Amino acid sequence: xxxxxxxxxxxxxxxxxxxxxxxxxxxxxxxxxxxxxxxxxxxxxxxxxxxxxxxxxxxxxxxxxxxxxxxxxxxxxxxxxxxxxxxxxxxxxxxxxxxxxxxxxxxxxxxxxxxxxxxxxxxxxxxxxxxxxxxxxxxxxxxxxxxxxxxxxxxxxxxxxxxxxxxxxxxxxxxxxxxxxxxxxxxxxxxxxxxxxxxxxxxxxxxxxxxxxxxxxxxxxxxxxxxxxxxxxxxxxxxxxxxxxxxxxxxxxxxxxxxxxxxxxxxxxxxxxxxxxxxxxxxxxxxxxxxxxxxxxxxxxxxxxxxxxxxxxxxxxxxxxxxxxxxxxxxxxxxxxxxxxxxxxxxxxxxxxxxxxxxxxxxxxxxxxxxxxxxxxxxxxxxxxxxxxxxxxxxxxxxxxxxxxxxxxxxxxxxxxxxxxxxxxxxxxxxxxxxxxxxxxxxxxxxxxxxxxxxx
Numbered sequence: 001x002x003x004x005x006x007x008x009x010x011x012x013x014x015x016x017x018x019x020x021x022x023x024x025x026x027x028x029x030x031x032x033x034x035x036x037x038x039x040x041x042x043x044x045x046x047x048x049x050x051x052x053x054x055x056x057x058x059x060x061x062x063x064x065x066x067x068x069x070x071x072x073x074x075x076x077x078x079x080x081x082x083x084x085x086x087x088x089x090x091x092x093x094x095x096x097x098x099x100x101x102x103x104x105x106x107x108x109x110x111x112x113x114x115x116x117x118x119x120x121x122x123x124x125x126x127x128x129x130x131x132x133x134x135x136x137x138x139x140x141x142x143x144x145x146x147x148x149x150x151x152x153x154x155x156x157x158x159x160x161x162x163x164x165x166x167x168x169x170x171x172x173x174x175x176x177x178x179x180x181x182x183x184x185x186x187x188x189x190x191x192x193x194x195x196x197x198x199x200x201x202x203x204x205x206x207x208x209x210x211x212x213x214x215x216x217x218x219x220x221x222x223x224x225x226x227x228x229x230x231x232x233x234x235x236x237x238x239x240x241x242x243x244x245x246x247x248x249x250x251x252x253x254x255x256x257x258x259x260x261x262x263x264x265x266x267x268x269x270x271x272x273x274x275x276x277x278x279x280x281x282x283x284x285x286x287x288x289x290x291x292x293x294x295x296x297x298x299x300x301x302x303x304x305x306x307x308x309x310x311x312x313x314x315x316x317x318x319x320x321x322x323x324x325x326x327x328x329x330x331x332x333x334x335x336x337x338x339x340x341x342x343x344x345x346x347x348x349x350x351x352x353x354x355x356x357x358x359x360x361x362x363x364x365x366x367x368x369x370x371x372x373x374x375x376x377x378x379x380x381x382x383x384x385x386x387x388x389x390x391x392x393x394x395x396x397x398x399x400x401x402x403x404x405x406x407x408x409x410x411x412x413x414x415x416x417x418x419x420x421x422x423x424x425x426x427x428x429x430x431x432x433x434x435x436x437x438x439x440x441x442x443x444x445x446x447x448x449x450x451x452x453x454x455x456x
Contacts, residue, residue, distance in 0.1 A: 003037065005047035008084065011036040021081070022073055024062070025126070027379050028310035028386075029070030029415075033060065038081040042156060042164055042190040045101075048080045049188060050162035053446060060449045061188050064104050064128015068313045069415040071184070071450045072131075080188055082130070090115055095196040096153065101189050103129045106302075108194075109295045118199035118294060119151045123236060123261075125299030126307070130189055135411035135451075136181045136362035138370075140205075140234035140263035140298075143350030145197050149180035149360050150351070156191035160442040164190075178437040181361030181426075183410060184450040185434070186441050197265075200294035204271025205263040208278060209242060209285040212256035215330040221281050222260060223321040226368070231350035232266045233274045239333035240342025242285070243304040252285055256334045262289055263297060305374075309340065310382065312375040312390045314397040315412035317367040317405035318345075325403035329371070332396040337388040340376035343396070345369055361434055363427045364407050372412045373397060410451050422451050432456070 001010055011021045012035055021036045034057065037048040052059045058077025065072040065083065073079050082102035089098040092115040099108055106125030112118050120141040122132045132139075137148020145151060154168035157175065165187075167176040178186050210218050222237065229235065237260050244253040260278060264271030268291045279287055305311075318325060333343050349368050357365045364370065373396045375389030410425035423431050431453065438445070439455035448454075 001035065003047050003051045006037065006044050006051070008040040008044045009038040011038060022079070023308070024065040024067075024070055024072050025307050026068050026070050026311045027308040028312065029073065031070065031073045031075045033074055033079045034076050036079045036081050038084050039190075040084060042158065045080055045082065045158045045188045045190050046162045046164055048078065049158050049160065049446075052078045052080070053160070053162065058449060059446055061184050061447070063101050063130030064126065066127045067131050067411070068311050069413065069451070074449050077449075082188070082190065085190065088112070090117065090196070092117065097194045097196055099129050099192045099194060101130045101191060105129060105132070106299050109298045112196055113199075113201050113293075113295045116198055116201055117196035119194045119196050120145055120148045121298070123298070123301060124305055125302050129192060131184070132411060133192060134179060134181070134183050134189065136364070136409065138346055138348070138409065140236070141197075141199065141265055142348065142352050143231045143234050144265040146351040146355060147360075147362060148194075149362055150355055151195045152180055152192060153195055154193040155179055155189050157187040157189050159187045160444065160446040174437050175441060178361050178434055181363070181410070182434050182437075182453060185438055185447055185453045187447065199265055202268055202291050203264055203294045203297065204268050204275060204289065205292045205294070205297040206289040207238070207259040207261040208287045208289060209252065209257045209259045210282055211285055212239075212258060212334050214282055215239065215258045215333065216326055217282065218258050218260070219321060219326040219329065220323075223326070225278055226321075226347050229347070230274055232264050232270065234263045234265070235347045236261045237345040238342055239329065239344075240336070241339045245300075245303065247288060247300075248286060254339050255285070257285060258333075263294075305376070308379065310377050310379060310386065312386075312393055313372055313412055313414045314393040315370065315372040315408055316397060316400055317364055317370045317407045317409065318400070319403055319405045320368060322403060325400065328399045328403065332392075332399055335396075336375065336392045338375070338377045338381070338385045340378070341374060341389055341392065342376070343371060343373045345371040358430075361426065361430055363425065363430045364405075364409060367405050367407060370409050370412070371400070372409075413451050419452075422453070425451070426453075
């Protein structure tokens with residue numbers, strides 16, 4: 001098989017690497033594409049799009065392959081695979097980075113930290129840059145420097161016609177607006193250009209764990225602590241069991257616990273002051289906050305969510321941390337059957353909220369917290385845990401219904417989240433604007449294997 005103008009690798013069903021190439025982060029996803037086109041550059045991506053359109057093939061686009069819904073791979077179609085395109089080039093004088101569409105956030109942090117720079121990325125190092133950014137991009141630095149989309153300066157895009165465009169504030173500005181939150185609906189983004197900021201290389205970061213019995217007290221304390229926290233402090237609350245990481249005492253492994261994970265973007269001394277009250281609250285099981293290399297901290301959770309495990313997510317934005325919401329979270333968080341399942345709650349605000357709501361397609365600017373409920377089990381536990389974990393996640397989300405903000409982070413939507421939840425992620429005004437731009441750049445909805453926005 002050949003594709004005119006394509007110089008990368010073509011992997012078909014009879015290829016020795018086929019099963020490895022079609023696998024994505026979520027091991028529960030088992031799809032069989034007709035062809036995987038592993039691109040070596042933008043020209044390959046353009047050639048693959050033209051081939052797919054000429055042969056009326058379903059298109060999936062793979063960056064890091066980390067989306068829980070498995071949108072990076074399709075059945076009986078073509079996967080335009082950017083996973084070999086992971087180059088990161090840093091301009092320290094200009095404080096910018098040029099990042100290829102298959103890069104992972106660990107790649108970015110590794111190269112930018114050589115110069116003491118970083119930008120807002122995910123909280124797991126093997127998350128793909130493309131998927132996280134195109135959906136908005138939340139991470140530990142967002143309260144200081146905004147979302148990933150707020151730091152995106154330009155993008156190189158292969159459109160549904162197989163042409164290559166540059167999108168920025170000056171070039172195709174409507175497309176640029178849509179890319180910043182609208183997901184993979186508008187083309188194959190082969191290159192990103194990000195603004196960078198001085199970070200580290202050493203930051204005050206790490207988790208504090210408390211026993212699950214104290215969840216209500218910890219969350220009530222955290223509610224006030226988060227309101228008073230400086231913008232430089234990013235926090236994520238994790239509720240589940242203590243992961244068996246080498247840095248955590250072995251006697252705590254798998255014990256039900258609540259953790260607040262912190263990362264301060266400023267000087268170590270400022271960070272220590274910012275977390276002082278948190279570290280003094282109650283009687284922690286473990287306090288692992290310390291001066292830490294930023295790049296190492298960013299990949300510290302990688303082993304807790306490895307490739308190949310089975311994942312099922314439910315998520316929502318929260319109207320606030322009322323006593324009622326806290327009661328629901330404390331009541332449901334530890335009911336999962338699998339010790340690997342957990343819930344994670346992100347604190348937004350700060351720089352995220354200061355960007356005008358219509359500046360990008362990311363619509364959750366006025367939300368203080370969002371929560372994702374992650375059912376997780378091993379591949380050989382599907383008979384034991386799959387139904388239980390999905391039921392747990394669904395019931396947890398249903399119980400949160402009175403406390404939801406009416407929105408949801410689009411990157412947290414799973415494959416069974418109906419079309420209405422995609423509209424919920426954007427709100428009607430933003431969704432309509434996205435649909436109009438979609439009609440201009442992809443009127444046939446060729447890029448629909450995603451959290452799809454239909455053309456107006």
